[in-house]
Amino acid sequence: MSARARLAVLISGSGSNLQALIDDSQHAEAPFEIALVISNRADAFGLERARRAGIPTQTLSHRGFETRAAYDAALAEVLRAQAPDLIALAGFMRILTPELVQSWQGRMLNIHPSLLPSYRGLHTHARVLEAGEPWHGATVHFVTAELDSGPAILQARVPVLADDDPDRLAARVLAQEHRIYPLAARWFAEGRLVLGSDGRAWLDDRPLDAPVIIDASA
Ligand code: GRF
Numbered sequence: 001m002s003a004r005a006r007l008a009v010l011i012s013g014s015g016s017n018l019q020a021l022i023d024d025s026q027h028a029e030a031p032f033e034i035a036l037v038i039s040n041r042a043d044a045f046g047l048e049r050a051r052r053a054g055i056p057t058q059t060l061s062h063r064g065f066e067t068r069a070a071y072d073a074a075l076a077e078v079l080r081a082q083a084p085d086l087i088a089l090a091g092f093m094r095i096l097t098p099e100l101v102q103s104w105q106g107r108m109l110n111i112h113p114s115l116l117p118s119y120r121g122l123h124t125h126a127r128v129l130e131a132g133e134p135w136h137g138a139t140v141h142f143v144t145a146e147l148d149s150g151p152a153i154l155q156a157r158v159p160v161l162a163d164d165d166p167d168r169l170a171a172r173v174l175a176q177e178h179r180i181y182p183l184a185a186r187w188f189a190e191g192r193l194v195l196g197s198d199g200r201a202w203l204d205d206r207p208l209d210a211p212v213i214i215d216a217s218a
Contacts, residue, residue: 004030004031004032004033004189005031005032005033005086005188005189006033006034006035006082006083006084006085006086007021007032007034007085007086007087007088007185007189008034008035008036008038008079008082008084008086009021009034009037009046009087009088009090010037010038010040010087010088010089010090010092011037011038011039011044011046011047011090011091011092012040012041012091012092012093012094013044013046013091014044014046014091015037015044015045015046015047015049016174016177016178017090017091017111017177017178018034018049018050018090018091019046019049019178020177020178020179020181020182021034021088021090021181021182021185022049022050022053023182024182024185024186025182026053030186031186031189031190032185032188032189034050035056035082035084036056036058036078036082036084037050037056037057037058038057038058038059038060038075038079039057039060040059040060040061040092040093040094041061042059042061044059046090047059058078060074062094068095069097071094072096072099072100075100076099076100084107085107085189086107086185086188086189087104087107087108088108088109088110088181088185089109089110089111089143090111096143098145101143101144101145102145105143105144106194108142108143109140109141109143109153109181109184109185110140110143110148111138111139111140111177111180111181112124112138112139112141112148113138113170113173113174113177114128114136114138114139115135115136115137115139115155115157116139116141116148116149116155117149118133120147120148120149121148123166125166125169125170125173126166128160129160129164129165129166133160134159134160135157135158135159136157136158136159136169136173137157137158138155138156138158138173138174138176138180139152139154139155140152140153140154140155140180140181141153141201141211142195142201151195151199151200151201152201152208152211153184153187153193153201153203153208154180154183154184154187154211154212154213154214155180155211155212155213155214156173156176156177156214156215157213157214157215157216158172158173172216175216176214176216179214179216180214192204
């Protein structure tokens with residue numbers, strides 16, 4: 001890609017990962033820019049973050065749509081009109097229909113707060129503590145139709161500490177999310193990261209048999 005890649009970021013809440021992407025995109029040499037932020041909630045603080053950065057926003061509430069398919073058709077319309085190079089899900093608390101996911105396959109990333117494939121779904125921090133795991137973390141992955149199951153690209157590993165509670169652990173994981181999401185977005189924008197026809201993530205012309213792992217100290 002010669003011009004900067006255009007991202008659409010989908011959020012539902014605080015948008016701290018969106019902020020990390022905004023901050024990174026503001027570096028002169030950044031290979032991507034954020035063209036649009038979409039939220040399904042009008043009160044998402046991430047919308048305010050986008051406005052402060054002068055990024056166009058759109059709220060598309062799921063209320064008023066009778067089916068998931070109807071909502072996703074409206075969302076697909078918004079996305080088609082904007083034609084981003086990449087969609088980054090950043091705390092977008094909706095399960096997407098396979099139709100929507102398939103039409104953006106290879107051009108949609110998500111960040112999930114666990115070391116996938118472990119701990120898909122919600123409440124990962126509490127579940128990790130309950131299980132007594134020594135490590136936790138976050139994963140950036142390509143989005144495929146099955147929830148939290150697409151090929152993993154990049155992980156940050158965080159040691160679990162003896163006195164952790166879910167909030168403290170979540171905060172340390174979130175700090176690492178803010179490192180790895182912009183990095184993965186850069187790789188994609190630079191054309192270094194693709195979803196191969198073999199269903200694997202490829203980085204620099206090599207298939208990733210396992211995600212790239214960044215170890216974070218406690
Ligand atoms: C993050 O933990 C992310 O991994 C998960 O949702 C949370 C979003 O946080 N998908 P924020 O809105 O980016 O602060």
